[in-house]
Structure formats: structure tokens, C-alpha cells
Amino acid sequence: MALYQNDDLEYMIDDYYDMAGFEDDPFEETQQQRNGEDSDFEDDFDMTNPKTDTSALEARNGKDIQGIPWERMNFSRDKYREMRLKQYKNYESLSHSREEIKKGCKTVEKGSTFYDFQFNTRLVKSTVVHFQLRNLLWATSKHDVYLMHNYSVMHWSPLLKRGKEVLNVAGPIVSTVKQTGSLAQSLSRVQISTMAVKDNLLVAGGLRGELICKYLNRPGVAFCTKLTSDDSAITNAVDIYRSCNGLTRLMTANNDAQVRVFDTESFACLNLFSFSWSVNNTSVSPDGKLFAVLGDSADCLIADTQSGKVVGNLKGHLDYSFTSAWHPDGMILATGNQDTTCRLWDVRNLSKSLAVLEGRMGAIRTVKFTSDGRFMSMAEPADFVHIYDARSGYCKAQEIDLFGEIAGMSFSPDTEALLVGVADRTYGSLLEFNRRRCNAYLDSIY
Secondary structure, three states: OOOOOOOOOOOHHHHOOOOOOOOOOOOHHHHHHOOOOOOOHHHHHHOOOHHHOEEHHHHHOOOOOOOOOHHHOOOOHHHHHHHHHHHOOOOOOOOOOHHHHHOOOOOOEEOOOOEEEEEEEOOOOOOOOOOOOOOOEEEEEOOEEEEEEOOEEEEEEOOOOEEEEEEEOOOEEOEOOOOOOOOOOOEEOOOEEEEEEEOOEEEEEEOOOEEEEEEOOOOOEOEEEEOOOOOOOOEEEEEEEEOOOOOEEEEEEEOOOEEEEEEOOOOOEEEEEEOOOOEEEEEEOOOOOEEEEEEOOOOEEEEEOOOOOEEEEEOOOOOOEEEEEEOOOOOEEEEEEOOOEEEEEEOOEOOOOOEEEEOOOOOOOEEEEOOOOOEEEEEOOEEEEEEEEHHHOOOEEEEEEEEEEEEEEEEOOOOOEEEEEEEOOOOOEEEEEEEOOOOHHHHHHO
């Protein structure tokens, strides 16, 4: 993957994407009102002005879901969308034509609504530190959301509209778990590139190969280390999973072409698997027996979690891949690629992809399934989140249209909520969507 050292940490994505690309910026008025200054996260959390938020009722009455005052802008929303689609620059590692991309893409019926807009708060603002890595938001319940902002991992409660810092990585970080022969070492000023939260365990990876593990119900950091001495070996992805014997394990993917497996109690490194290219993402199958390996190759691999032996080679993508997810039944694997597509693979027949789903504007940076397997969501780097109905054979979809870089997205474990983190200087926020249920009585109440 592309290397980037970001000393300022905030908003490095501007260096890669000319997001507006117009002589007149439709957000100009609001930015001038803020005198070009960015509020820090603490100030945002102290804000009490409800005008920065948008409720479902306000949205139904015509307010923009992100609170963007289009009536005061130089462009209408539709005009800005039209120009943005024309001028957005998708990052490519390998050259490919639009004709190649569109070949074989599934015809999808758009216009469905599976998740209704519920709330948007600008008291929460995500930060992206590497333009290709967007797993920076996780929901452990519909009332518990974890996101990264600058040198902090924050917890946000959509129910209480209240946030708190759970991990600060600006200063010295020292492991509290002391094991004989442990690989633990102190860290400082870590730029978090990726994270995951599951089973009360928070894991974060860093731009210089760092790994930090913290149990949310215990004080301090349980374990921290540098996975490699190579400063360019970014920790690209972390995955918390259950092994086939039921134990919780941690898998890391790095730019040094290594995949490492750790025990989550002793934090001993149990396995190290080497590949021939930088590994940008791994994800473990629901039964814990297989894992997907994606990276700086047009091919994606499936390997055995015990031996690391490659058992499948997935061919079809045209660029590098950065995200993957398994359907809960373990039969379908979804892979997201810089060629602006998500491919679905049936592990019982890997000779070709089951379906090719095309994005609107940019690479597919995040893919997630609901825990019941009914829906799959894929997010582009900016502006678009797509939700597919698996029951329809991925033929029906909802398109969430917003403005801003997408730091991450997450379904709540009960499938009732979809949370989307937006990284933007002015309109950075957390968007909440609720699953639509076919209940006319409840719908009439709300």
C-alpha cells in the first residue's frame, strides 16, 4: 500500500483527493464563519448548541441530514453532487479502464430503504490518518460506538449523547500485562491507522507498525508493542476472532507482508505467516478455520488459520484490495477493491466471483455484514454507503448519499443500527440509521 508519514495527523486525506475541485467552494460561507479554525475534540464534546445536530423529524421536514445549509450555498445539493461525481479523483495503484470495471457488474435495483436516517451529531468527529485505511469506527451495541480522533479513541453513547476518552496514545504507553518472554515494549505518540472492538477488547494498529490492546473493563493498556522495526511497515488491519477451538485470538496485517496471530490473554505471538506482498487486510471465517488475505496484488487469497497454507486464489479484481468480510454462514466472502468494486465469492466454488457490485465514485474501503446475514454494506472513501439485501441475491440496494470522507461504518450486533463516521473539517459527524421494520403501528408513532 502507499506509504504516508503524517506529522499533523488530522485530515491528511486532502493531500490525495481534490474533493471540491471548484473555483467556488459551496462550503465557503460556513468555513469563513468559523474563521478557518478547527475545533478540537474536547471543544466539540462541550458544545451544547442543538442546531449542529439533525433529527429524523427535522430531516423529514426538509433539513439536510448533515446540517449543510444549501440555501446559503453557491450551489444546490444536486448541482454539487453532479460536479463532485465528475471531478472526484479515485486513487489507483494499477491502471484499468472503466470498461474493464463495468464488465460483469451486477444489475442492481436501487431505491430501497432498509435503514432509515435517525440522527446526525456533529459533536463527534472522526479522523483519518491514512487515506486507504478506514476501519476507524466500531459499534459494540446500538448505544456504544468507538471512534478515533487525533490521538484518542473515544466512546460515544447515541442514547445519552455523551462521549468520553477510553484510550489516549499521545503520551507514553506501557503494557500492564507482564509475561516472561513477552514482546511488549513501551510506545509514544502513536498515529492510529486501524482499530477493532469486540468482546470487551479494543485493539488499535499504528502507522509505524504499532499494536495496542486494551480491555475496556480494565485500567491501563494490557499490551503494546512494535510488530516490526521497519517504520514503513504500517499495521493495516486488526481482526479479533474466535478460533476453531473457541478461544479469542487477534490477527494483524502489516506492510511487511506478515500476518501475525496473538493470544488475547498472554499476548504471546502464536503464529507468523509470510506472503509475497504487503498485506492490507485479513478477516477470519465464522468457524475460525480460514482467513482471507488481501493486499498489494489484484489477487486475493484464502488460507488456513492453523498453518497459513494458501487453499484458494481469488482472481477477478483489477487493483489492490483493502477490505473483506464473511457472511455469517461462512459460505460467502466479500472483498472490496480500489477498482471501485466489491466481489462476492462462494467458498465452495472459487473459480470465479459470484457477483460484482460497483460503487459510484471511489474504491470500496469498508465492507460489513449484519450478524443475521440479511444485509451487506459497503462504503466508498467518501460520500457513498451502499446497503444490499442478501435475501434478494444482492439485487436490491439502498444508497446513502452524503458529503465527506468516510472514516468507518459499523452495524450494531443486534442489526438494529448502522453507524457511519464522517471526517470533515466542518461537517465531521456521526450518522445514525435505524433498521426499518414492517410494522405500520410503530411507523405511525414515529
